[in-house]
Every structure is written in C-alpha cells, then in structure tokens.
Amino acid sequence: MFNRDRWNEILEALNANRFRTFLTAFGVFWGIFILVLLLALTNGLKNGVQADFGNFATNSIFMWSQGTSMPYKGLPKGRYFNFKLSDVQALKDNIPELKYVSPRNQLGGFRGSNNVTRNEKTGAFDIYGDYPEFINQQPLDIMEGRFLSYSDIEAKRKIAVIGQDVIRSLYDKGEEVIGSYIKINGINFLVVGTFKNANSQGDNEQEANTIYVPFTTFSQAFNRADNVGWMAITAHDDVSITSVKPRIMTMMRELRTVHPDDKRAIGHFDLAEEFAKITGLFNILTVVGYFVGALVLLSGVIGISNIMLIVVKERTKEIGVRRALGASPWNIRSQVLQESLVLTIISGMIGISFASGIIWIMNTILDSVGPVENFANPSVGIGVIIIALSILIISGLLAGLIPATRATQMKPVDALRIE
Amino acid sequence: MIAIKDLHKSYHMGNNSLHVLKGINFEANEGEMIAIMGSSGSGKSTFLNILGMLDEADLGSYHLDNVPIKNLNEKVAARYRNQFLGFIFQSFNLITYKSALDNVSMPLYYQGVKRSVRTEKAMHYLEKVGLADWATHLPSELSGGQKQRVAIARALASDPKVLLADEPTGALDTKTSYEVMELIQGINDEGKTILVVTHEEDIAHMCKRIVHLKDGKILDDKTVEQVRAKTPAHV
Numbered sequence A: 001m002f003n004r005d006r007w008n009e010i011l012e013a014l015n016a017n018r019f020r021t022f023l024t025a026f027g028v029f030w031g032i033f034i035l036v037l038l039l040a041l042t043n044g045l046k047n048g049v050q051a052d053f054g055n056f057a058t059n060s061i062f063m064w065s066q067g068t069s070m071p072y073k074g075l076p077k078g079r080y081f082n083f084k085l086s087d088v089q090a091l092k093d094n095i096p097e098l099k100y101v102s103p104r105n106q107l108g109g110f111r112g113s114n115n116v117t118r119n120e121k122t123g124a125f126d127i128y129g130d131y132p133e134f135i136n137q138q139p140l141d142i143m144e145g146r147f148l149s150y151s152d153i154e155a156k157r158k159i160a161v162i163g164q165d166v167i168r169s170l171y172d173k174g175e176e177v178i179g180s181y182i183k184i185n186g187i188n189f190l191v192v193g194t195f196k197n198a199n200s201q202g203d204n205e206q207e208a209n210t211i212y213v214p215f216t217t218f219s220q221a222f223n224r225a226d227n228v229g230w231m232a233i234t235a236h237d238d239v240s241i242t243s244v245k246p247r248i249m250t251m252m253r254e255l256r257t258v259h260p261d262d263k264r265a266i267g268h269f270d271l272a273e274e275f276a277k278i279t280g281l282f283n284i285l286t287v288v289g290y291f292v293g294a295l296v297l298l299s300g301v302i303g304i305s306n307i308m309l310i311v312v313k314e315r316t317k318e319i320g321v322r323r324a325l326g327a328s329p330w331n332i333r334s335q336v337l338q339e340s341l342v343l344t345i346i347s348g349m350i351g352i353s354f355a356s357g358i359i360w361i362m363n364t365i366l367d368s369v370g371p372v373e374n375f376a377n378p379s380v381g382i383g384v385i386i387i388a389l390s391i392l393i394i395s396g397l398l399a400g401l402i403p404a405t406r407a408t409q410m411k412p413v414d415a416l417r418i419e
Numbered sequence B: 001m002i003a004i005k006d007l008h009k010s011y012h013m014g015n016n017s018l019h020v021l022k023g024i025n026f027e028a029n030e031g032e033m034i035a036i037m038g039s040s041g042s043g044k045s046t047f048l049n050i051l052g053m054l055d056e057a058d059l060g061s062y063h064l065d066n067v068p069i070k071n072l073n074e075k076v077a078a079r080y081r082n083q084f085l086g087f088i089f090q091s092f093n094l095i096t097y098k099s100a101l102d103n104v105s106m107p108l109y110y111q112g113v114k115r116s117v118r119t120e121k122a123m124h125y126l127e128k129v130g131l132a133d134w135a136t137h138l139p140s141e142l143s144g145g146q147k148q149r150v151a152i153a154r155a156l157a158s159d160p161k162v163l164l165a166d167e168p169t170g171a172l173d174t175k176t177s178y179e180v181m182e183l184i185q186g187i188n189d190e191g192k193t194i195l196v197v198t199h200e201e202d203i204a205h206m207c208k209r210i211v212h213l214k215d216g217k218i219l220d221d222k223t224v225e226q227v228r229a230k231t232p233a234h235v
C-alpha cells in the first residue's frame, strides 16, 4: 500500500501547502503530547505514593494477637494469647492458596533502648527472628555474605544479617563486617550477611536499622518458646489475600480457642486492600488522563478531518483530472486516507517524542534534587506508547474517512467543471 | 472504433429538465480526425464527456472498440478511461505541483507501470511534443502553448485508442493554436483517432471530418479537405 510512488504523491501534496500542513499537524501533536504527559505524571504520582508502601509483597497481610473481647469455652474475656509455631504449619497445610507464611518475633523497636553492642560501641536496633522466605516478602539487597537459611533455622545458629545503618553505628570505616561478632542482649551473634533495602524510598532509614536472626535462634535466645509475635502472610499471585483472609481468621480463632465472632482478638493489616485502594485511585487518574488526552486529541483529529475536507474541496478539480486519467475511486480515497494517516502519525510521533523529552528532563531534575514527596520516576511504558500509536492510527483513518468519501462522491464530469 | 446509436442526455435541475442531446447517431473509424462543432451550449462538451465515460447517457448505446459502454461502475470506467482514452482540456488541467514529466507519467502511474519505465515513456512523449528540456519544470513556469503540449503528451502517455480534445485551442492565441493543431495533426498522421470539440471554423477545417451539433441533434456530418496547420509566417 505504501510504495515509494505513494510516498512521493503524499509528501508532494502535503508539501504543496506547508503552513497549512504544519497547523493541521499541530492539533494532533498537541493532543498526543498532552495525553502522554498526563499519563506520565499520573505514573509519577503513583510511583511516588506506592513507594510509601515500601516494596513489601503487596498480596500480603500482617496478623497479630491482641487479646480476646468475648468469653469463650470457659475462658475469660480480656485474655491475652500468642500464636504458636504449630499455627503456622496449620495454615500452610490447610490453605494451599498461601505462598508464604512467615512467623516473626521482634525485639527492640523505634527509639528503643540500646540492645546491641560491639566492643565499646552500642546501638538500639530492631531485631527480628525470621524464616528464610521472609526475604521473598520483603526484598532486601544483600550486599555481602548471605541471608538466613534453613540450616540456620534447624541448627539454631547464632548468626545475624545486619543492615547498613547497623554497620555505620557499630563498625569503623573499612572494618571487615562478615565474620565479626555482635552482642544482642548480651548474646554473641556471628555476622554472616549485610543488606540495604531494595530500591525503596520511604522508610529506608528505619529498615536499614534492622538485624535479622534465625527465628529458632531468636526463640531460644530470648525465651519465646514456640510463641509467634506476628505473621506475614502472602498469597499466590493468582489469588487475592483479601479473599483468603476470612478462612485464615476462622482457623486462627479455632486454634486459639477464640469465640468465632470475636473480631477484636486478632489484629491484622491488609496490605493488599490498602494497596488496592491506592491502585484504584490511580487507575481512575489514568482513565482521567486517557479521557482528557483523548479529548484534546479528538479536537486535533477533527482539525485534520476539517483541513482534509478543505483540501479535498480545493482539489476537486485535480481529483476530476486524476479520475479522467484513470484513477479509480479507491486510488483517490486511499490517497486521502493515507495523507491524513501520514499527517496524523507523523505529528503524533513528534508529540510523543516531545513528551518523552519533557519526561526525560523531569527525571533528570528529580535525580539531581533527590526524592520528592509523593512523586517519583514519571514515565510511560511501551504499552502506553503502543496504545497511543494505535489511537493515532485509528484517529488518522477516522479523520480521513469523511474527506475520502467526499472526494469521490462527485461525478468526474462535475468535478472537472469546477473552476 | 466508436459507435453511438440514438443517444439522449438531459440535465435535471429541480423541476426543470434540459434535453441536451436528442438522439445522436454517430460513428468514428480508426485514424479519423473529427471536429465537433456547434454554438456554445449546443451540447458538444456533453457529448464528448459521454464518449469519455466521464458522464453517462440516459438512453442509447455506445460501443468503444466493440466494447459496450453501459452501466460501468467507477472502477471499470476508470480502467477504460486509462486504457482507451486520452483527454485534452481547454484549460490544460495540469497538476500544479507536479513537474511536466510527472504530469505526463500520471496515466502510467495509475496503470501501475514501474517508475523507471514510466519516466522513460513520459520522457519519450515530452520529446515528441518538443518539451524534453522542460521536463523538470512546474506548469506555472510554462507558457500556455507549452502547457497544452504537456497535456497532449500526457494524453498520449498511455497510448490510448482515442484522443478527446475539448476546445484544445480555446485558451490560446492564434499562433499557438496553430502550433498545437499542427502537433495534433501529426499525431493523427501516425494513425491515432482524434475528436476535437471546437467552435472555431479554422480549427474545425484542420480536421478531416466535421460534425455539426445543433439543438441536440447532428445537423450535418461531412468529410472535408484537411487544412494543414503550418504556422503562417505573417501571423
């Protein structure tokens, strides 16, 4: 359809009135420019806000015990209880939709008292007893050494994986970290790994102030028996954790002898639900972006259609001549369509390029000034570009349709009579 | 070559209808050069346009080279026009933004001829009309006579069976008119069938046969002694 002759024909025709071609092209350029930019900004906002969630696997809930609010089976109300390690196994065994069930115990906390020492240096850190799969739920960048392993769990090894800020407060510059010992609540732990947080923005400081030790070691060293402080539960990607949640809760109440209606006894935070709210909001914003962009684009398309109509009208005689020379209606129609298509696509591409340029500049500025609240990495994916291009192609065809039909409506003899 | 029987054509405008052709019977053989004469409004162009398949008759039959021309769809009509007919217009009707060469190659373009072949053929016809040196010029850079020569080259480009010229000299001064007619006569000498619509006696007499239209009918149809259009030295 697009051979070289066609190209020449089209370029010649577009070239014949450059200023008008330019003005026409501008409408579409502007439309797609706005569309891409809006989507990129929405994306930037979304990236910024989602960064606040850290990079924890979002299809997760956190669950902890917080005391009963109803008497049940002779047990009083206001009773405090702990999850047990056996509960973790029960969840894994009975709810196949779950991908990870990580029991966790914690020591210390934000602005806690000093609990870790090394030689004469001390610091207050968060100490977690964890299972190896926790790193799949909360991705960490291991810088040196390794994370916890199952043999650590089984052998209850006294080892620790420590965050960057821990290193900063307990070690001198250039000191070897792996293979050294730190004292947690008076107990010696061998450091086997160091980490920093994987590309999260918000709370890295707190996170990097963290020490991970094997769950079993933690229980033994700090006398937790088989108690579980809380759990981080992640469902498989194809099931939503929110839909599995009721079964988890029912099961836990049963195992912990809690009244089936006692909603307060087990606390939880549904990361998936919160995340979905934000995502939903941004989906709406994206739709608004498409809508506004499409409307602006539409006016550009109407512009092209309009100009093509004028062009066709102006060239009525020329079209008559071409038909006298043997141009079929399809020849004429497809040329008008292609002119409009070429005009739309070229101006659209320029719009996309311009928008990309602006986005690139924004990113460069963001990079140089550092993180900005609730805004990060505005960008549009290849998917959006493909959608934008499809919109352009469809618009180009739509814009050309009426003019193309109009071009061949007149009988050749009447077209030739026009002066 | 051309056989027309009892051809009628009316124009309708609102409630009025204008019966322009009222039963034309006409034949043209290969190699003829025929002038169609008549006063303004007598239906000469209407007749030529029907012959050119740019318009359709209401009644009557039309055969071109034994092919019945009836109820053609536009696609077929376009193909026939391209293969059988070459048009020459009073106002040249060159495409303004195309060079002389590209104008001449247009019929070949619609025939789907390859670019290189097209250019070669177009160049050949430009040479034939004596404008090889003007190949790359735009129509706006040419004189009226030159434009009409380009148009003639264009009409010849697809090697049609019949040339249809509607007042080809109508926009030209006498000297240029004669030059153009000389060219057309030369083409006819090579055997091409040509119909020339004109209302000028001298132009008509440069053809070999004159058909007079009046009140929608053929008034008379006679063979004449062809006057050669040698450009008179004193004009």
Ligand SMILES: Nc1ncnc2c1ncn2[C@@H]1O[C@H](COP(=O)(O)OP(=O)(O)O)[C@@H](O)[C@H]1O
Pocket (backbone or CB within 6 Å): B011, B012, B013, B018, B020, B038, B039, B040, B041, B042, B043, B044, B045, B046, B047
């Ligand atoms: N498309 C049209 N609609 C209405 N009337 C027309 C149309 N074309 C031609 N006519 C009329 O038909 C008559 C013949 O026109 P035409 O064939 O152009 O005459 P000529 O070429 O001999 O001057 C004229 O009266 C003209 O006004």
Ligand SMILES: [Mg+2]
Pocket (backbone or CB within 6 Å): B044, B045, B046
């Ligand atoms: Mg006329």
